[in-house]
Amino acid sequence: MSLDAHAFVRSEISKLRDALDALGRDSYPGLLSTVAEVVVDSLQGGGKVMFCGNGGSAADAQHLAAELVGRQNFDRPAAAGLALTVDTSALTAVGNDYGYEDVFSRQVEALGRPGDVLFGISTSGRSPNVVRALAAARAAGITTVALTGANPRDMAGADHVVAVPADETAKIQELHIVCGHIVFALVEQARFGS
DSSP states (O other): OOHHHHHHHHHHHHHHHHHHHHHTSTTHHHHHHHHHHHHHHHHHTTOOEEEEOSTHHHHHHHHHHHHHHSOSSSOOOOOOEEETTOOHHHHHHHHHHTOGGGTTHHHHHHHOOTTOEEEEEOSSSOOHHHHHHHHHHHHTTOEEEEEESSOOGGGTTSSEEEEOSOOSHHHHHHHHHHHHHHHHHHHHHHHHOO
């Protein structure tokens, strides 16, 4: 390994450390606590938490849904988490018949109910299918949470906007998982005890 590679590794770790430090300041602790409260209220009322995103954000949607259905930090009853990214028949049928922009909004219309929560995940804040899903959720009385980069762009109208302090896709994705783990650790504690 060259010294340049070592310098690159140190630089990447330093950027992530700076971004994590920013998450501990400003409005992020209060915002993440509020999002956790919204999720707890939904689950206590018999609601579910849905997630959508593309590419790496689709993987994050599945990851975070699994934290609810399975467990994150301790054994407890399952909680209702649903990744809208995993039903290939629905995704391909809607994509084929209506267009890729509607693959998540149609699922929100079919599966969502007032009292549910939808997490829309997009590093750019501009993913048309995620933006449409958030709009469908708001129209249905579903609470919306946007996970974006520093500029939420088209997703700024969500009920709760977690615009993480990063501009690079990889760093944004890393921070989305950190934020998700914090939120769902709070949810576990509040909903099920330690």
